[in-house]
Amino acid sequence: MFVAKVLVCFVFNQEACFVLEDNRGPYQTFKECTTRVDEIVRNVVPLDPQWQPVGWKCDEINDKQPT
Numbered sequence: 001m002f003v004a005k006v007l008v009c010f011v012f013n014q015e016a017c018f019v020l021e022d023n024r025g026p027y028q029t030f031k032e033c034t035t036r037v038d039e040i041v042r043n044v045v046p047l048d049p050q051w052q053p054v055g056w057k058c059d060e061i062n063d064k065q066p067t
Contacts, residue, residue: 001026002033006040007055017054020044026061033058 004022009015020040027033037056044053 001028001061002030002058003027003061004033004036004040005057005059006037006044006053008044008051009054011050011052014054027058030058 003026006020007017008020009017022036022040025033025036027036037058041053041056044051
């Protein structure tokens, strides 16, 4: 399973960044995760153009519970 994350930085200070972690996932496939990343990016930019997505990743997680 995969969790979508997008790195967003302030346009005027590339050191002012934060990670947006999706709250809908996790996703069964990498493709589903990247589709969600695209959706997050499309929704972030219109909110405040001073914050821009500069990177992303789909972290693979282990969904098995420890015994």
